[in-house]
Amino acid sequence: MNLNFNFPDFEVIRDEKKCNxxxxxxxxxxxxxxxxxxxKNVLNVDNLKCVNxxxxxxxxxxxxxxxxxxxxxxxxxxxxxxxxxxxxxKQSQTGGVLLSSxxxxxxxxxYWDKMLLNASQVTNPSxxxxxxxxxxxxMIGRKPKKxxxxxxxxxxTEIPPQVELNIPIMFSAMSYGAxxxxxxxxxxRASSELGICYNTGEGGLNRDLYKxxxxxxxxxxxxxxxxxxxxxxxGVAIEIKIGQGAKPGIGGHLPGKKVGExxxxxxxxxxxxxxxxxxPHHDIYSIEDLRQLIFSLKEVTDYKKPVFxxxxxxxxxxxxxxxxxxxxxxxIVVDGFRGGTGAAPTRVRDNVGIPIEFxxxxxxxxxxEEGLRNQASLLVSGTIRNSADIVKxxxxxxxxxxxxxxxxxALGCHMCQSCTTGKCNWGIATQEPELVKRLNPDIxxxxxxxxxxxWNYEIQEMLGGMGIxxxxxxxxxxxxxxxxxxxxxxxxxxxxxYVGQ
Amino acid sequence: xxIIDASNMYYRDLNTxxxxxxxxxxxxxxxxxxxxxxxxRGLSSGVKIKVFGIAGNDMASYMNGAELEIFGNxxxxxxxxxxxxxxxxxxxxxxxxxxxxxxxxxxxxxxxGYRVGIHMKEYKEMKPIIVxxxxxxxxxxxxxxxxxxxxxxxxxxxxxxxxxxxxATGMHGGVIYxxxxxxxxxxxxxxxxxxxxxxxxxxLKKHIDVxxxxxxxxxxxxxxxxxxxxxxxxxxxxxNMYCLY
Numbered sequence: 001m002n003l004n005f006n007f008p009d010f011e012v013i014r015d016e017k018k019c020n021x022x023x024x025x026x027x028x029x030x031x032x033x034x035x036x037x038x039x040k041n042v043l044n045v046d047n048l049k050c051v052n053x054x055x056x057x058x059x060x061x062x063x064x065x066x067x068x069x070x071x072x073x074x075x076x077x078x079x080x081x082x083x084x085x086x087x088x089x090k091q092s093q094t095g096g097v098l099l100s101s102x103x104x105x106x107x108x109x110x111y112w113d114k115m116l117l118n119a120s121q122v123t124n125p126s127x128x129x130x131x132x133x134x135x136x137x138x139m140i141g142r143k144p145k146k147x148x149x150x151x152x153x154x155x156x157t158e159i160p161p162q163v164e165l166n167i168p169i170m171f172s173a174m175s176y177g178a179x180x181x182x183x184x185x186x187x188x189r190a191s192s193e194l195g196i197c198y199n200t201g202e203g204g205l206n207r208d209l210y211k212x213x214x215x216x217x218x219x220x221x222x223x224x225x226x227x228x229x230x231x232x233x234x235g236v237a238i239e240i241k242i243g244q245g246a247k248p249g250i251g252g253h254l255p256g257k258k259v260g261e262x263x264x265x266x267x268x269x270x271x272x273x274x275x276x277x278x279x280p281h282h283d284i285y286s287i288e289d290l291r292q293l294i295f296s297l298k299e300v301t302d303y304k305k306p307v308f309x310x311x312x313x314x315x316x317x318x319x320x321x322x323x324x325x326x327x328x329x330x331x332i333v334v335d336g337f338r339g340g341t342g343a344a345p346t347r348v349r350d351n352v353g354i355p356i357e358f359x360x361x362x363x364x365x366x367x368x369e370e371g372l373r374n375q376a377s378l379l380v381s382g383t384i385r386n387s388a389d390i391v392k393x394x395x396x397x398x399x400x401x402x403x404x405x406x407x408x409x410a411l412g413c414h415m416c417q418s419c420t421t422g423k424c425n426w427g428i429a430t431q432e433p434e435l436v437k438r439l440n441p442d443i444x445x446x447x448x449x450x451x452x453x454x455w456n457y458e459i460q461e462m463l464g465g466m467g468i469x470x471x472x473x474x475x476x477x478x479x480x481x482x483x484x485x486x487x488x489x490x491x492x493x494x495x496x497x498y499v500g501q
Numbered sequence: 502x503x504i505i506d507a508s509n510m511y512y513r514d515l516n517t518x519x520x521x522x523x524x525x526x527x528x529x530x531x532x533x534x535x536x537x538x539x540x541x542r543g544l545s546s547g548v549k550i551k552v553f554g555i556a557g558n559d560m561a562s563y564m565n566g567a568e569l570e571i572f573g574n575x576x577x578x579x580x581x582x583x584x585x586x587x588x589x590x591x592x593x594x595x596x597x598x599x600x601x602x603x604x605x606x607x608x609x610x611x612x613x614g615y616r617v618g619i620h621m622k623e624y625k626e627m628k629p630i631i632v633x634x635x636x637x638x639x640x641x642x643x644x645x646x647x648x649x650x651x652x653x654x655x656x657x658x659x660x661x662x663x664x665x666x667x668x669a670t671g672m673h674g675g676v677i678y679x680x681x682x683x684x685x686x687x688x689x690x691x692x693x694x695x696x697x698x699x700x701x702x703x704x705l706k707k708h709i710d711v712x713x714x715x716x717x718x719x720x721x722x723x724x725x726x727x728x729x730x731x732x733x734x735x736x737x738x739x740x741n742m743y744c745l746y
Contacts, residue, residue: 096744223620224601228584229543229563256737268603268624269646273736274673278644282619283559283578283597292538296559296581299516300543345743421745 005089008047008070018064025056030423053416055425098346101419104338106350111357112389118480120467127469129460135470138168138400140377141306142330161306163237166195167456172381172404173219175201177254177263178342183428185441190448191215204266223277225267238297239308245339245382248312248353252277258431291327306330313359318366331377334359339382340405343420356382361494364397387458397476410451411444505531512537523548541569580607589715602629609633610716616640623647639665646674654680673738677731691738692731
């Protein structure tokens with residue numbers, strides 16, 4: 001007999017005293033965990049199917065449900081954990097590559113939490129953002145080496161195209177296909193209201209969203225899905241995707257089952273066809289080739305749009321970033337190894353890449369040393385969890401940050417890390433119409449606006465506390481950071497002092 | 502007919518000049534081209550450009566309906582991410598010709614380089630076509646997702662092969678026609694040889710005819726039934742590769 005050794009990760013517990021058998025949980029669970037036996041008039045659960053997305057828990061009117069870790073124990077071993085065992089069960093059963101979603105789940109240090117910010121006391125007094133002007137606007141793009149003015153004081157230096165962000169935050173690239181159209185619309189509307197940008201990802205731009213062009217960054221990845229002249233001119237900037245923090249060196253693969261009519265027309269591929277993005281762009285084998293793509297995009301947009309290049313944070317990232325700037329990019333987007341994804345091989349997600357904190361510090365340092373820092377803005381992501389992470393990122397040298405997972409959490413993501421199934425009960429990472437409509441962009445976009453405005457206020461408070469009244473004055477100001485629980489090498493690479501120094 | 506002399510012109514100036522000229526004149530001849538990049542990028546339908554010399558990289562990238570005729574060789578990435586239009590090359594063309602092209606036709610009189618037609622795709626009535634008169638390098642039709650590639654293998658020496666290795670690797674759509682029989686080892690595992698049908702022979706006749714007329718050749722001796730046809734084994738080649746976490 002071929003036994004399936006798989007065991008549940010979670011246990012769904014129903015409080016029979018509270019439950020009135022309204023069966024909403026049965027209706028709402030796309031994973032079909034809950035079922036109703038009308039002969040016995042009982043509700044059953046299939047724990048094996050539960051991904052712990054909390055949909056039933058949140059939606060239950062009587063709060064009769066809780067989900068717990070499945071209480072099955074193995075004999076104690078720090079080496080052979082239940083997870084390590086389970087992975088072998090799954091792979092020996094299916095012969096498949098383990099596929100995961102969202103973020104690196106291993107217990108690597110989060111360096112944001114090992115850096116502390118400064119504040120003014122007595123001298124250089126702090127500033128109260130409630131009563132004094134506080135600038136958090138940033139301009140993303142290539143900056144001239146110097147400014148020249150004519151005799152009447154008028155600027156004569158030609159300023160390269162810039163993207164203006166009211167708040168130093170953008171929504172990360174997430175493609176239509178990986179996430180739903182309603183999610184894209186919520187991101188677009190929020191960006192428009194906030195004066196920031198969202199990013200189409202590599203799946204093209206749905207025709208209904210062209211109206212948000214002033215707040216849109218269009219992405220060009222190796223599959224070139226939905227890329228044409230109109231698309232390239234639709235946004236305020238173009239991003240060339242080379243890599244992604246969750247899966248450096250790996251391409252993308254949207255399975256055909258997620259390519260319905262609307263995704264098909266946006267990506268411009270047949271319904272049901274796999275959308276495969278090769279790992280490399282096959283017209284880019286060198287920095288010179290990258291330059292060729294950057295300038296082909298500039299040529300077709302009349303040099304009016306900044307071109308960003310997005311890479312994953314990997315070992316030699318400062319040298320790579322230097323090459324990218326020399327290739328003519330107007331901004332570099334660096335995605336750390338804790339960055340999110342709709343789908344990535346688990347081993348890659350959990351083992352490839354480096355923390356964004358180190359990538360950021362070393363790139364900023366390298367570009368300064370080479371006199372290139374003004375030539376490109378530096379955007380970082382993967383992972384930014386709150387406003388303090390943003391302030392620390394900017395003090396380390398970033399111009400702005402990109403948030404993906406945090407934005408999805410604001411829209412209801414419960415971090416069950418099952419995006420790849422396409423059955424997202426929150427209507428985010430799904431293309432099933434019944435699930436997509438659970439996320440109403442008219443209502444949900446406000447949650448994004450709330451989040452970003454709250455963070456912006458927190459950024460202003462932290463800036464004010466340091467006696468700084470403009471985010472530009474914080475950029476690369478590593479004296480505002482101190483390390484804690486870090487060794488000398490870590491401090492050296494981050495370019496910061498230890499607490500007490 | 503407007504004539505532009507591209508001698509010693511920077512590509513950006515040349516392309517700007519073509520943009521300006523096409524506002525009034527739809528037929529343009531560009532002479533003395535020597536590797537200038539991006540000629541014809543994003544150009545819309547109605548415009549016809551004749552290029553004399555060596556067309557530079559990324560010619561006709563994102564092109565949107567224009568017609569280009571090149572009297573000379575074309576360098577790499579001709580027709581990169583092209584949407585629609587027609588390109589005729591009286592010569593050879595380089596690597597990654599037709600990368601991710603989604604519509605339109607490219608006819609090359611001679612040979613082409615590596616990774617030609619990589620990631621070509623199709624969408625509804627848009628079906629890109631690449632016709633190569635001579636031979637193609639390695640990785641022809643890699644990751645091909647749609648459209649048609651036709652290689653005629655004209656004027657080859659006895660020891661020359663019509664294709665290189667790894668043809669149709671990762672293919673998940675579209676069709677490749679190659680004149681004569683090929684060794685199986687030259688193909689990726691995602692492609693399969695199938696029998697020609699009537700619709701194939703009429704398609705082949707049509708495009709061989711366009712080629713013959715376009716390059717002023719007598720190709721009546723070519724037997725369309727001597728072509729081999731290759732398709733993707735399926736359009737979801739990697740669907741069983743994963744197990745969910």
